[in-house]
Structures are given as C-alpha cells and as structure tokens.
Amino acid sequence: MKPKENIVVIGGGIAGLEAAGQLLKLGYNPIVIEKQDHLGGHVAEWNRLFPDMTPASEVVKRLIDQSSEANIFLNTEILFINRLKDRYNVMLSNGISIIARILLFTTGFRLFDASKKEEYGYGVYDQVITNRDLEHWFNNGNDKRIDASGMKAVGFVHCVGSRDEKARNPQCSKVCCITAIKQAIEVKQKFPEAMVYCFYMDLRMFGKKYEDFYISAQRDYGIRFIRGRVSEVSENIDGKVIVKAEDTLAGKPVKVTLDLLVLMSGIVCNPDSAKITGMIELPLDTDGFLKSRDNVADITASPKEGVFYAGSCTGPKTVPETLAEARSAALEIHSYLKEK
Amino acid sequence: MDFGFGIAPSSAVNLDSVDLEKFERLHTAEPDVYKCMACGSCSATCIAGRFSGMSVRKVLHCLQRGKEKEAVSMVKGCMLCGKCSMVCPRGINTRHVILSICRIYGEETK
Ligand SMILES: Cc1cc2nc3c(=O)[nH]c(=O)nc-3n(C[C@H](O)[C@H](O)[C@H](O)COP(=O)(O)OP(=O)(O)OC[C@H]3O[C@@H](n4cnc5c(N)ncnc54)[C@H](O)[C@@H]3O)c2cc1C
Ligand code: SF4
Ligand code: SF4
Ligand code: SF4
Numbered sequence: 395m396k397p398k399e400n401i402v403v404i405g406g407g408i409a410g411l412e413a414a415g416q417l418l419k420l421g422y423n424p425i426v427i428e429k430q431d432h433l434g435g436h437v438a439e440w441n442r443l444f445p446d447m448t449p450a451s452e453v454v455k456r457l458i459d460q461s462s463e464a465n466i467f468l469n470t471e472i473l474f475i476n477r478l479k480d481r482y483n484v485m486l487s488n489g490i491s492i493i494a495r496i497l498l499f500t501t502g503f504r505l506f507d508a509s510k511k512e513e514y515g516y517g518v519y520d521q522v523i524t525n526r527d528l529e530h531w532f533n534n535g536n537d538k539r540i541d542a543s544g545m546k547a548v549g550f551v552h553c554v555g556s557r558d559e560k561a562r563n564p565q566c567s568k569v570c571c572i573t574a575i576k577q578a579i580e581v582k583q584k585f586p587e588a589m590v591y592c593f594y595m596d597l598r599m600f601g602k603k604y605e606d607f608y609i610s611a612q613r614d615y616g617i618r619f620i621r622g623r624v625s626e627v628s629e630n631i632d633g634k635v636i637v638k639a640e641d642t643l644a645g646k647p648v649k650v651t652l653d654l655l656v657l658m659s660g661i662v663c664n665p666d667s668a669k670i671t672g673m674i675e676l677p678l679d680t681d682g683f684l685k686s687r688d689n690v691a692d693i694t695a696s697p698k699e700g701v702f703y704a705g706s707c708t709g710p711k712t713v714p715e716t717l718a719e720a721r722s723a724a725l726e727i728h729s730y731l732k733e734k
Numbered sequence: 735m736d737f738g739f740g741i742a743p744s745s746a747v748n749l750d751s752v753d754l755e756k757f758e759r760l761h762t763a764e765p766d767v768y769k770c771m772a773c774g775s776c777s778a779t780c781i782a783g784r785f786s787g788m789s790v791r792k793v794l795h796c797l798q799r800g801k802e803k804e805a806v807s808m809v810k811g812c813m814l815c816g817k818c819s820m821v822c823p824r825g826i827n828t829r830h831v832i833l834s835i836c837r838i839y840g841e842e843t844k
Contacts, residue, residue, distance in 0.1 A: 513821075557771070559825035595773045625778035625821060640774030645792060647778060 398423035400494040401727065402484050404670065406466065407435020408713060409705025409720045410500035411457035414464040416724035425465040425492055427472060427484075429666070433458055435502050441532035443713055444576045445603040453713065475673045482674070482700065495734075496700050496727050497674075499684060500720065501667035503706040506555030506563065506660040514554065514657055515627045521635045522627065522655045524554075525570065528577055540654060545585040548654045549637055550574045551624045552594040556660030565681050567660035568710040571598045574658050575611045581656075582615040591618045591650060593639055601712060620648060627655060661710040676701060683709045694723040702727055752800035756838055760797070763834045766826040770794045776818035776828055786811020790818050790828045793835065806839050 399422050403410045406428030414424040432438055434454035443450050471487040475497070484492045508516040508524050516522045520539045523531075531537040552574055556567040571594065578590050592611075597619070599605045611617040622639040629635055634651050641648040663682040671677075671684060676696055679685035684707045687695040694702055704723035705716040761767055770791065777789035788811035796805035809832060816829040 553823075558823040560821070560823055564824075595771060621774075622778065623773035623775045623823065625775050638778055640778040640789070640791070642772055642774040642777075642791065645789070647784060 399496075399731065400425055400492055401496045401498060402427065402482070402492055402494045403464075403498045403500055404472065404667075405435065405500035405502055405705075405707070406430075406433040406468070407500060407502045407705065407716075408437050408454065408457055409502065409707075409716045410435075410498075411454075411461045412717045412720035413498055413500060413704050413724050414466075415457065415460035416721050417727065418461065418463050420724060420728045422727075423465065424461070424498075425467070425494075426461070427467050427470050427486060429469070429471045431469050433466070433468070436505075437713060439526060439533075440529045442576075442580075444572050445601065445607065447576075472670055472673075475670065477674060480699070495731070496702065498702045498704060498723060498727065499667060499671075499696070499707050500703075500705050501664050501670070501684075501707045503661045503710065504664045506561065506567075506662050508554055508657045508659045510561060511554055511558075511657075513626045514551065514624065514655075515629070515635070516657055519627065519629050519635055519655075521629075521633070521653060522657065524657045524659045525573055525577065526659065528581075528656050532580065542585075545588045545653050547589045547591070547650065547652045548578075548581050548585070548656065549591045549593060549624075549650065549652045550578055550656045550658060551637075552592065552658050553623065554657040554659050555662070557595070563660060563662055563682070565660075565710075566598065567658075567662075568598065568600070569712055570658040570660060571596075572601065572604045572607060574656075575599075575604075575607050575617075577656065578617045579607070579611055579615050581654075582617065588653075589618065590615070591620055591652075593620050593622060593624045593637070595621065595623055622648065661706065664707065667707050674698065674701070679708075681709060683707065694719055694726050700730075747799045747801075749799075752798075754798070754800075756802070757797050759838050760831075760834055763838070764827075764831045766824070767794060767831055769824045769826055771824055773823060775821045775823060779817045779821045781815070781817070782811055782813045788812045790832065793832075797835070797839075802839060805835070809835055809839075 401422050401424045403424050403426045406426045414426050417424040437450050438454050440450040473485040475484050481495050555561045582590050599608050622642045624639045626638050635655050636651050638649050677685040686693045687697050702723050704720040777791050782788050788808050793805045793808050818828040
C-alpha cells in the first residue's frame with residue numbers, strides 16, 4: 395500500500411486541529427506542530443464563546459478528539475524550512491525532519507501587548523486587566539487584581555492597540571466589540587450591583603445574533619455605552635482607577651471612578667509566523683498578516699506552490715469563520731494534490 | 735394666515751447649501767483632515783478645552799457642516815500646545831491642522 399501523504403500543519407490551534415481532522419478523513423497524514431505544551435491555541439484560554447455561550451473547552455475537546463489519529467508534536471518549533479525540487483524539507487526543534495509537498499499555516503494571531511499603551515496603566519495599576527485576563531479569571535477564579543467583594547463599577551475600553559496608528563496598528567480587530575459586550579454581560583451577571591460601562595468609538599456587531607447581544611446588554615443588563623476613546627487612566631488614593639474620555643455624543647469631557655478596568659487588547663499578526671514565512675519568502679499583506687493569493691476568491695491559498703493558510707494567521711476571525719476556513723483549506727489541498 | 739408667531743430660522747444643517755470651498759483648501763493643505771474618526775481623544779486630552787470650549791474634533795466637524803463661525807471661535811481658545819497631536823489615533827498632525835485653519839479661515843473672520 396502506498397504510504398499516506400504527509401501534510402505539515404504549523405500551529406495546533408482550532409484551525410490546525412480542524413484541518414488535521416478533515417485531512418485525516420480525506421486519507422492524508424497530517425503532522426501538527428505546536429510550539430506550546432497544549433493544543434487549542436487561544437480558544438483553550440477562553441471560557442464561554444459568543445454567540446451561544448458555548449463552553450470553549452467543549453469546542454477544543456471535540457477538535458482534539460477528532461484529530462487524535464494525527465501526528466502531533468507539542469513544545470516543538472520549526473528551525474528551518476527549505477525548498478527541494480517540488481517539496482519542502484521542514485526541520486523541527488526536536489531533531490525530526492519532514493519532507494512534504496504541502497505546508498498548511500495555522501499559526502494564528504497574537505494579542506496586542508496592552509502595556510505598550512502606557513496611558514492605560516496595564517502592569518502599573520492593579521485594577522487594570524485585559525480581555526484575556528478576564529477569560530482566565532472566568533475559568534479559574536483566581537486573579538489577585540480582581541476583588542470580588544466591593545465591585546461597584548467596571549469599565550471596558552474598546553480598541554486597545556487596534557485602530558491606532560500610534561500603536562502601529564490601524565486595523566480593526568473585529569472580534570473585540572462583541573467580546574466586550576459578552577464580557578460586560580458576564581461581569582454584570584456576577585456583580586448585579588455594579589455599574590458597567592463600555593467606552594467605544596464604533597460598535598461592530600457584524601455577526602450572527604451579535605446585535606441581539608447588544609440589545610440585551612442595553613435592555614436586560616443596563617450596560618452604559620459611552621462613545622469616546624479613553625484618553626487616560628490614573629489611580630486615586632482609595633486604590634480605584636479614574637478614567638477620562640470625551641463623551642463625544644454630549645460633546646463634554648467625562649470622568650468615572652472604577653474598581654476594575656478591562657482593556658480589549660486587539661489582534662495582531664503572530665510575529666512567529668512572520669519568522670517562518672521569512673524562511674520561504676512568503677509575503678505579508680499591508681495589514682501585517684500573511685498574504686493570501688487573493689483576498690476575495692482564494693483566501694486559503696498562499697502565492698507559493700504547496701503552501702496554504704487557514705484561520706487567523708490571515709487576519710482577525712471568529713471561531714466559526716476559522717473552522718470553516720480550515721475545512722475549506724483541507725478540501726483545497728485535496729484538490730491541489732489530485733490535480734498533480 | 736397669521737398665527738401670531740414666526741418660525742425661528744432652522745438650525746438644521748442643509749448640506750445642499752454648505753459651501754465647502756475653504757474646507758477643500760484646508761484639505762489640500764492637510765490631506766489628513768478627512769481621516770478624523772471623531773474618537774474624542776484630542777478633546778479629552780486638551781487642557782484648554784475645558785475652559786475655552788476648544789475641541790479639534792468639534793472644529794473639524796463644524797467646518798464640514800458649514801458652521802465656520804462656531805469653529806473659528808473655538809480655535810481662538812487653542813494654546814497650540816500640541817498635546818492633541820500626541821494622542822490622535824489616526825495620526826493626524828492636529829496642531830498643524832489648527833495652524834492651517836487659522837490661515838485659511840482667519841482671513842475674513844477676524
Ligand atoms: C479575548 C478574545 C475572546 C474571543 N472569544 C471568542 C468567542 O467567544 N467566539 C468566537 O467565535 N471567537 C472568539 N475569539 C476569536 C478566536 O480566539 C479565534 O477565532 C481563534 O483563536 C482563531 O484560531 P486560530 O487557530 O486561527 O489561531 P490561534 O488560536 O492563535 O492558534 C494558533 C496556534 O498556533 C501555534 N503557533 C503559532 N506559531 C507557531 C509556530 N511558529 N510553530 C508552532 N506553533 C505555532 C500557537 O501556539 C497556537 O496554538 C476571541 C478572541 C479574543 C482575542
Ligand atoms: S472590533 Fe470593536 S473594539 Fe475591536 S478594534 Fe474593532 S471597533 Fe475596536
Ligand atoms: S494644541 Fe490646542 S486643541 Fe490641541 S491640546 Fe493644545 S490647546 Fe488643545
Ligand atoms: S484624536 Fe484625531 S481622530 Fe480622534 S477626534 Fe481628534 S482629530 Fe479626530
């Protein structure tokens with residue numbers, strides 16, 4: 395019997411796992427390379443997922459189960475890739491090298507480092523956390539910065555490190571508006587007495603049922619939406635943070651004292667994937683993410699022979715979008731190999 | 735018919751009759767003026783604004799809606815400290831824009 399064709403999947407997040415599962419079904423031998431010690435990527439860090447509050451752990455578990463036949467290398471990085479005639483030679487940090495016609499990049503994104511926006515005081519004031527920290531707290535309930543006893547007012551800052559030329563990222567991260575609303579509702583459920591504010595510039599409720607979330611946040615949870623970008627955060631003597639902005643709808647400055655401030659860190663290209671793409675000269679798009687062959691008709695193909703993409707390595711994406719792309723990439727790889 | 739009261743001049747913005755000739759000149763001098771997303775970072779950081787009512791966001795908005803007088807009187811409250819330029823997330827050199835506004839609109843509205 396002919397041995398199954400190797401397909402190198404770089405990144406064991408949900409995109410990599412879904413693609414690996416599909417490639418197994420199509421009769422290939424996917425080899426998943428994950429640099430961390432666990433699978434699932436960012437989704438493994440989240441608690442519940444919009445729009446239906448599905449437990450993230452269930453989604454990840456299902457994907458791990460369905461790709462369990464694949465070869466998976468954890469704690470493994472790519473040392474180098476070089477092109478042989480019509481194949482790639484991939485050298486791994488564990489000493490193994492793989493020869494394959496197909497490379498699938500599922501390297502995902504990186505969350506913007508909120509401490510770079512110094513005016514927001516992340517890493518300086520204890521009451522300032524990020525969207526990621528809040529998901530961790532939902533999962534394990536332990537974060538010294540969150541004092542559950544006296545939670546009277548909580549704020550969410552949209553667009554942290556997104557839509558911001560000063561942070562060198564003019565792009566919109568797409569998922570953080572809906573994440574802010576989801577988290578604002580969850581915080582209100584935990585602390586019904588607390589006032590919850592969202593400081594936004596535009597609310598981007600593009601997805602299925604997102605507008606319902608927004609309406610529910612307003613009507614059922616009384617979340618206050620203030621249209622203005624937070625300009626600065628400071629601490630008062632009682633250990634609370636003071637947030638300043640312009641309420642652009644009123645045309646007046648606003649100031650509010652909060653017990654907790656959550657920064658919606660944006661989605662930027664994973665610098666690790668840029669490192670690997672450098673090895674085989676894959677181009678980056680003008681938004682800093684990996685450049686597809688065509689952003690309308692061919693998002694999962696790279697401009698290079700045998701190299702494919704899926705998930706948030708080409709730009710911010712939701713879980714269902716990522717999964718759909720992973721399936722589509724698997725099918726595209728299948729057609730590509732059939733035509734060879 | 736006389737109802738015994740008059741109708742006050744409308745405060746509505748009539749985009750059909752807004753004269754944008756000067757704004758076009760401003761735009762030529764400062765191509766970034768169209769980039770403003772009305773986030774309010776400039777006004778929130780401005781120290782002068784709290785006393786004088788100056789707000790770059792409002793000035794840019796008023797100028798595009800034909801409310802030149804309002805805009806020019808706001809600009810008079812600017813100290814040209816440049817703090818707003820430091821924070822603008824769209825990277826607009828707001829201080830420079832203010833100077834160009836003074837030059838282009840200042841001519842007859844002294
Ligand atoms: C705060 C927050 C909350 C969110 N909540 C939701 C939600 O409720 N619902 C929803 O639909 N979406 C949500 N999203 C979006 C969701 O996180 C993404 O859709 C998803 O993570 C994309 O998966 P991915 O596999 O493309 O990338 P990632 O999750 O980033 O996974 C990439 C994987 O590749 C690995 N990797 C990267 N580079 C290398 C390398 N060089 N070598 C080896 N391995 C590598 C990484 O370690 C990681 O495991 C949220 C996003 C954020 C920021
Ligand atoms: S999705 Fe919302 S919070 Fe995120 S960058 Fe876009 S506008 Fe800002
Ligand atoms: S330059 Fe003028 S508008 Fe800008 S912050 Fe200073 S005083 Fe305010
Ligand atoms: S900070 Fe810049 S983008 Fe924001 S309102 Fe002021 S001029 Fe416009």
